[in-house]
Amino acid sequence: MSGKPKLHYFNGRGRMESIRWLLAAAGVEFEECFLETKDDLIKLQKDGSLLFQQVPMVEIDGMKMAQSRAIGNYIAAKYNLYGKDLKERALIDMYVEAIIDLNELLMTHPFQPADKKEQHFATIVDKATNRYFPVYEKSFKARISNIPTIKKFLQPGSQRKPPLQEKDVPKLMKIFH
Known part of the structure; x- marks a missing residue:
């Protein structure tokens, strides 16, 4: 395949959003094929496109x-976004x-049972504000958001996805369960 990378996922952030960010940082245009139904996922699984029978797939x-x-x-x-040497890559x-850890908490929140949502949300807020955000705010926020390709990705109309909303959960449950 030549040309633009093609991203296969549902029309939301989830595990694909960091991949979108990387491609945006590299200034690489990409196509997206959104899974709209369970049949879309099954088709990819049956045609051998999904090594582990799951998305994201690029x-x-x-x-x-x-x-x-x-x-x-x-x-x-x-x-060339993976550091100049072994120490930078580490x-x-x-x-x-750390982002994966935080993202995992965020992605699982809409799927928490009603009686656990409040405590789960409190855990997210605590870890985000006391563990993760302070590290990233020390140097990254201003520097990263001023990179021209990232600045463009943060603008309205880009391929950046909005956060998952509660109203979207039933559709995702139909696709993935």
């Missing part, structure tokens, strides 16, 4: 890549792993 450089970290590592290395990996 078609890039003749490959159908699965697993968000592997996809992210590939894109970062391909576009530091990048630490920041990435």
Whole structure:
């Protein structure tokens, strides 16, 4: 495959959003194929496109890549966004792993039982404000948001997705369960 990378996922942030950010940071245009129904997912599973029978999946450089970290590592290395040496890559990996941890909390919130939502939300707020945000706010926020390709991605009309809303959960449950 040549041309633009093709992203297969539902029309929302989830595990694909960090991949969108990386491609945006690299200034790479991409296409998106949104899963709208369970049949869309089943079709990808049956035609052998999904190595582990799950999305996200990105078609890039003749490959159908699965697993968000592997996809992210590939894109970062391909576009020289993965550090200049082993120490820089280790530091990048630490920041990435922390984002994955926080993102996991955020992504699972809409699926929490009603009686657990309040406590789950309190956990998210506590970890975000006391553990993760202080680290990123020390140097990243202003510097990263001023990179021209990121600045463009943060503008209205970009391929950046809005946060998942409660109203979207039933549709996702139909696709993935």
